[in-house]
Amino acid sequence: MVRRQALPSxxxxxxxxxxxxxxxxxAEWFAExxxxxxxxxxxxxxxxxxxxxxxxxxxxxxxxxTPTDAQMGPSGDMGYTWGHFEGHSKDANGNPVTVTGxxxxxxxxxxxGQWKVALDAGANEPVxxxxxxxxxxxxx
Numbered sequence: 695m696v697r698r699q700a701l702p703s704x705x706x707x708x709x710x711x712x713x714x715x716x717x718x719x720x721a722e723w724f725a726e727x728x729x730x731x732x733x734x735x736x737x738x739x740x741x742x743x744x745x746x747x748x749x750x751x752x753x754x755x756x757x758x759x760t761p762t763d764a765q766m767g768p769s770g771d772m773g774y775t776w777g778h779f780e781g782h783s784k785d786a787n788g789n790p791v792t793v794t795g796x797x798x799x800x801x802x803x804x805x806x807g808q809w810k811v812a813l814d815a816g817a818n819e820p821v822x823x824x825x826x827x828x829x830x831x832x833x834x
Contacts (some may be wrong), residue, residue, distance in 0.1 A: 713758055720757065724812035725802060733818045735796065755804035756782045757799060763822040768797045772812070777814055 697718075711719040724730070728824045730738040730747065738747045762777035781793040800813040 709758065712752075714752060716752035716755065717750040718745065718756075721745035721748045723811050724814070725804065725812055728811050729813045731813070731815035733816055754783060758782075772801065774798055774800045793818055 708719075708723055711722075721741065724741045724744050725824075726741050728741055728744060730744045732738070732747070735747075738744045757779065759779040761775045764773060764775045766773035776796065777800040779795055779797045783791050783793075785791050795816050795818040797814065797816040799811055799815075801809045802812040804810050812825050
C-alpha cells in the first residue's frame with residue numbers, strides 16, 4: 695500500500711539553495727549513487743558525474759519547480775515527488791528564454807536519516823502546456 699505524504703518542509707530549503715547557488719546546490723542533494731536523467735541527454739550516474747553536468751551559475755540560469763504531489767512507500771524509506779519545472783536564461787542576444795516541463799524525483803532515506811535523491815528525471819514540454827497533467831478534483 696502506498697500512502698500519501700505531505701511534502702516535507704525541507705523542500706523549501708532545497709529550492710532556496712538552488713536559487714542562490716545553482717547547479718552545485720542541486721547536485722549536493724543527490725545520493726552518492728544517484729541518477730539524473732535529462733531530457734535528450736545521456737544519464738548522469740553518481741554524484742560526481744551529476745555535479746559535473748549540473749554546473750550552471752544562478753546568475754545565468756534559474757531553475758524553479760513546483761511539486762504537484764508526493765507519495766511515500768509502505769516502508770517509509772523511499773518516496774517520490776513530481777510536478778512542473780521552469781528554467782530561465784537568456785539567449786545570445788539577451789532575450790529571455792524559458793524552458794518548462796514535468797519532473798519526477800525519487801527520494802531515498804540514507805543510513806544517517808537524511809533524504810537524498812536516488813533518481814531525478816525531467817521532460818520538456820511547451821510553455822503553453824500549463825497544467826495539462828493535473829487530475830480533476832476527486833480523481834486521485
